[in-house]
Amino acid sequence: MKTHAHTSNTYIGAHIERVEDYRFLRGEGQYLDDVSRDGQWHAAFVRSSVAHGRIRSVDASAALAMPGVHAVITAADIEGDIPTIPFRRPNPTIGPYAQPVIARDKVRYFGEPLAMVLADTPELAEDALAGVMVDIEALPAIIDRESAMADKILLFEQTGTNVPTMFNADKGDVDAAFASADYVIRDQFATQRQTALPMETRGLLAEWDAQTGRLSVSGAAKLPFFNRTTMAKMMNLPDEAVDYIELDVGGGFGARGEFYPEDFLVAFGARKFGHPVKWIEDRREHLMAIGHSREASCDVELAFKKDGTLVGMRGALYINIGAYVRPNGMTPVRNAAQFMSGPYRIPAIHLDAYACVTNKTPAGTYRGPGRYEGCFFIERLMDQAAGALGIDRLDIRRKNLLTHEEMPYPLATVLPSDGRADTQCDSGDHRVTFDTCVKESNWAEKAKLQGKLIDGRYQGIAIGCFIEGGASGPQENVRMLLEADGMVSLFAGSSAIGQGLETILAQIAADSLELPMERIRVFHGSTTYLKMGWGSYGSRATVMGGSAVLDASKKLLDLFRASAAKRLGVAPETLTIAEGVAKAADGRSVPLAEVAGDRLEVDGSFKNNTPTYTYGAAMAHVAVDPGTGHVDVVDYVVVDDVGRIINSMTLHGQVMGAAVQGFGSVFSEELVYNAEGQLLVGSLADYLVPLASDYPVVRCVSMESFPSPTNPLGAKGAGEGGIIPVGGVVANAVANALQDFGVQPKILPLSPSRVWELIDDARLRA
Amino acid sequence: MAIGFEVNGRAVSVDCAPRTTLADCLRHDLKLTGTHVGCEHGVCGACTVIVNGDAVRSCLMLAVQAKDAKITTVEGLSMEEGLTPLQTAFKKHHALQCGFCTPGMLTTLHALLSEEPHADEDRIRDVISGNICRCTGYITIIEAAMDARSSYQSGEGDKA
Numbered sequence: 001m002k003t004h005a006h007t008s009n010t011y012i013g014a015h016i017e018r019v020e021d022y023r024f025l026r027g028e029g030q031y032l033d034d035v036s037r038d039g040q041w042h043a044a045f046v047r048s049s050v051a052h053g054r055i056r057s058v059d060a061s062a063a064l065a066m067p068g069v070h071a072v073i074t075a076a077d078i079e080g081d082i083p084t085i086p087f088r089r090p091n092p093t094i095g096p097y098a099q100p101v102i103a104r105d106k107v108r109y110f111g112e113p114l115a116m117v118l119a120d121t122p123e124l125a126e127d128a129l130a131g132v133m134v135d136i137e138a139l140p141a142i143i144d145r146e147s148a149m150a151d152k153i154l155l156f157e158q159t160g161t162n163v164p165t166m167f168n169a170d171k172g173d174v175d176a177a178f179a180s181a182d183y184v185i186r187d188q189f190a191t192q193r194q195t196a197l198p199m200e201t202r203g204l205l206a207e208w209d210a211q212t213g214r215l216s217v218s219g220a221a222k223l224p225f226f227n228r229t230t231m232a233k234m235m236n237l238p239d240e241a242v243d244y245i246e247l248d249v250g251g252g253f254g255a256r257g258e259f260y261p262e263d264f265l266v267a268f269g270a271r272k273f274g275h276p277v278k279w280i281e282d283r284r285e286h287l288m289a290i291g292h293s294r295e296a297s298c299d300v301e302l303a304f305k306k307d308g309t310l311v312g313m314r315g316a317l318y319i320n321i322g323a324y325v326r327p328n329g330m331t332p333v334r335n336a337a338q339f340m341s342g343p344y345r346i347p348a349i350h351l352d353a354y355a356c357v358t359n360k361t362p363a364g365t366y367r368g369p370g371r372y373e374g375c376f377f378i379e380r381l382m383d384q385a386a387g388a389l390g391i392d393r394l395d396i397r398r399k400n401l402l403t404h405e406e407m408p409y410p411l412a413t414v415l416p417s418d419g420r421a422d423t424q425c426d427s428g429d430h431r432v433t434f435d436t437c438v439k440e441s442n443w444a445e446k447a448k449l450q451g452k453l454i455d456g457r458y459q460g461i462a463i464g465c466f467i468e469g470g471a472s473g474p475q476e477n478v479r480m481l482l483e484a485d486g487m488v489s490l491f492a493g494s495s496a497i498g499q500g501l502e503t504i505l506a507q508i509a510a511d512s513l514e515l516p517m518e519r520i521r522v523f524h525g526s527t528t529y530l531k532m533g534w535g536s537y538g539s540r541a542t543v544m545g546g547s548a549v550l551d552a553s554k555k556l557l558d559l560f561r562a563s564a565a566k567r568l569g570v571a572p573e574t575l576t577i578a579e580g581v582a583k584a585a586d587g588r589s590v591p592l593a594e595v596a597g598d599r600l601e602v603d604g605s606f607k608n609n610t611p612t613y614t615y616g617a618a619m620a621h622v623a624v625d626p627g628t629g630h631v632d633v634v635d636y637v638v639v640d641d642v643g644r645i646i647n648s649m650t651l652h653g654q655v656m657g658a659a660v661q662g663f664g665s666v667f668s669e670e671l672v673y674n675a676e677g678q679l680l681v682g683s684l685a686d687y688l689v690p691l692a693s694d695y696p697v698v699r700c701v702s703m704e705s706f707p708s709p710t711n712p713l714g715a716k717g718a719g720e721g722g723i724i725p726v727g728g729v730v731a732n733a734v735a736n737a738l739q740d741f742g743v744q745p746k747i748l749p750l751s752p753s754r755v756w757e758l759i760d761d762a763r764l765r766a
Numbered sequence: 767m768a769i770g771f772e773v774n775g776r777a778v779s780v781d782c783a784p785r786t787t788l789a790d791c792l793r794h795d796l797k798l799t800g801t802h803v804g805c806e807h808g809v810c811g812a813c814t815v816i817v818n819g820d821a822v823r824s825c826l827m828l829a830v831q832a833k834d835a836k837i838t839t840v841e842g843l844s845m846e847e848g849l850t851p852l853q854t855a856f857k858k859h860h861a862l863q864c865g866f867c868t869p870g871m872l873t874t875l876h877a878l879l880s881e882e883p884h885a886d887e888d889r890i891r892d893v894i895s896g897n898i899c900r901c902t903g904y905i906t907i908i909e910a911a912m913d914a915r916s917s918y919q920s921g922e923g924d925k926a
Contacts, residue, residue, distance in 0.1 A: 020865070025856055026843075026853070027839065031799075197900060198900060201804070251866060283806060660902075660904065661900070661903070685807070690904075691904075693891050693892060697905075
């Protein structure tokens with residue numbers, strides 16, 4: 001393999017090709033379905049075709065008579081109460097809304113698991129699904145927030161409401177602020193239901209060793225240690241008896257790796273029958289079973305002074321979270337409330353954020369949860385306010401952007417607390433990224449095109465700003481070991497979900513140990529490597545895992561110093577250590593490899609509950625075809641400040657990839673349900689993600705002007721920022737293009753038919 | 767059913783059920799797990815393999831239809847250690863993240879550039895628009911393909 005020409009201490013900040021690429025490019029990656037065990041059974045799930053109903057019976061006798069079928073697990077096979085999916089961030093009122101791992105009395109969404117078939121092959125298991133007879137008495141389904149909040153039909157009768165929680169985001173005196181305002185704008189907006197759609201569907205392989213009483217679950221991602229503890233509790237086993245094994249992971253984006261009903265059921269089957277059980281989700285199943293997200297609406301007001309100074313924000317947000325509160329089902333709700341103010345200085349805020357249950361697939365997080373939605377809402381309001389006040393769209397933003405002098409800047413307090421009630425932007429000057437974006441996008445030239453019809457298409461531009469929370473706490477651990485061959489093995493609690501973790505951690509370890517990167521081997525994600533770890537979520541792996549690596553490197557070098565001093569017969573503090581060699585004052589030296597026999601091993605950790613806030617601005621230039629409603633993204637520029645760049649190549653990969661995902665959110669992706677609560681999207685021919693021909697231009701500029709004070713790297717999480725501003729910026733650009741028609745997009749996605757209708761309605765009005 | 771065909775230069779014979787897809791046959795019977803299955807309905811392109819020179823979705827082809835065919839999977843792009851120019855360009859341009867779609871991207875582009883080494887950016891973009899990548903946003907994939915063209919033009923496209 002090719003080696004890099006880097007000397008020590010030059011990896012961080014460089015453009016480093018990834019170490020994981022070699023195996024992926026040669027087809028040697030090992031994803032879940034690439035692993036098999038002798039004697040394994042294959043699982044397939046019977047899922048409800050009714051969105052809301054009472055279960056009369058589940059009869060598996062015909063399935064059990066089919067060839068190759070070993071068993072069918074239903075709720076009747078589980079003794080006592082059905083275990084429920086835990087909450088990652090509990091609050092006092094969501095308890096009754098937890099999802100049972102299999103439906104027993106009632107089904108609450110299309111796709112809810114009713115039975116699991118176990119057979120010799122996946123084909124036979126799927127064949128047998130038709131042999132499980134399910135009788136459900138259908139109840140009226142509620143699919144939108146209006147009917148949910150009417151509380152006439154209840155998903156959970158015992159609670160008396162379809163609103164598990166209402167969060168309040170508060171700051172300052174909002175009534176006084178609105179009383180003092182010169183201008184108030186109020187409007188309603190909505191974003192559509194989506195899912196993260198990783199290219200590898202979910203999968204699990206569970207193995208039970210009856211002799212040792214150990215359970216092993218392959219297919220971990222995101223947060224293996226939390227899921228291990230959850231599984232151990234459900235299985236009535238000690239934590240140490242459960243392993244979660246991470247293989248290569250085909251994308252996460254917030255949805256993969258949470259504890260799902262199938263985690264329990266597959267493991268339950270493996271334990272009950274003593275056979276390894278494997279399950280690979282198919283794509284149709286994926287669309288109805290993995291966490292959804294983004295179905296949000298709002299009715300909000302912004303209050304301004306005449307000169308465009310923001311003085312207050314108030315209103316209500318409604319998040320349709322589907323049928324149950326899943327592990328992080330509340331995250332988008334509380335995030336939308338806390339982060340809607342984004343990068344703007346708003347002294348007084350009061351937002352009520354309602355979580356509403358409906359008969360749809362339970363929701364969770366998708367990249368930039370709650371932030372994408374909130375950014376769309378406020379950026380639309382900012383442009384409309386600028387128009388009404390007669391203030392330039394750049395000026396109204398620049399006037400209200402947070403400055404370096406105001407850091408750390410507290411955001412609104414969100415209650416009930418999920419442990420993160422208070423937070424503050426850690427560092428930065430939002431004017432810098434904003435001005436860079438204006439310059440980089442050649443705004444002054446593009447501004448001449450606004451609203452013009454060129455070659456049959458209306459041209460529009462817009463700019464918007466965002467903040468991205470990262471570095472989710474509370475801690476990350478690593479273990480570092482000097483191997484007999486002189487290599488350093490690094491075992492990390494962080495998970496690899498496609499973001500280049502092996503490269504990033506190896507860079508940080510190599511620089512901090514002053515060794516070539518080729519001397520570092522990174523192992524990650526499985527619970528077998530460490531007693532405790534956390535994982536990769538909330539854009540945390542680089543900051544949390546990377547800072548833990550720094551801690552371990554320092555400790556390993558201390559041990560090296562002690563070992564070398566002993567060998568040389570000198571005091572440890574008289575040694576200088578550089579580039580893997582300890583040198584005594586008299587010129588004698590000991591290289592690191594020479595002390596390998598001393599078994600140098602250290603634990604490193606980093607504790608931090610203070611999030612980082614990457615921030616930035618994005619510009620979109622669109623061209624709208626009034627005949628078809630089709631929107632082309634002619635140019636897109638995103639500028640962010642990430643505190644400190646570890647690898648410019650993987651960083652740009654994150655930002656660019658997230659921006660293009662965002663175009664899918666704005667224009668085409670939508671999980672459509674009918675009035676009965678049946679999901680009408682069953683394939684990738686219906687769920688339209690961006691393709692290579694759709695969005696050929698995305699430019700990104702990354703800055704590191706204001707390192708984060710929260711961690712020794714100075715880095716900030718940067719996996720989500722790219723997607724956050726896309727909805728607001730693109731919708732504003734479309735409004736700008738269609739200014740002569742007075743079109744104001746308020747609902748996403750901006751599909752060709754919706755844009756055409758907006759134009760057509762405007763023509764009829766005129 | 768017994769079927770014989772050639773995969774990555776090696777003659778193989780397999781016994782599989784008539785309904786077995788070529789993708790499942792390659793993955794499960796021949797243990798060539800580099801070919802990935804992302805949708806099983808011919809939209810995502812992750813399972814693309816090269817059959818008699820053409821890029822084909824192996825989830826839409828039955829194994830029995832491969833009788834006597836010459837098949838190249840991602841494992842067959844470089845039989846030696848090391849990477850082909852196209853694979854090297856993917857690494858250089860960061861044209862992959864999670865790696866799941868990558869085998870299909872490589873086989874599709876290898877088939878295209880072997881046939882049309884002078885394909886321009888529009889043509890490459892058009893062809894690769896049949897393969898879904900959720901991570902990269904595609905821009906770096908197009909850059910990598912453009913970069914690799916010269917090796918195909920000089921007939922070195924399949925040299926590791």
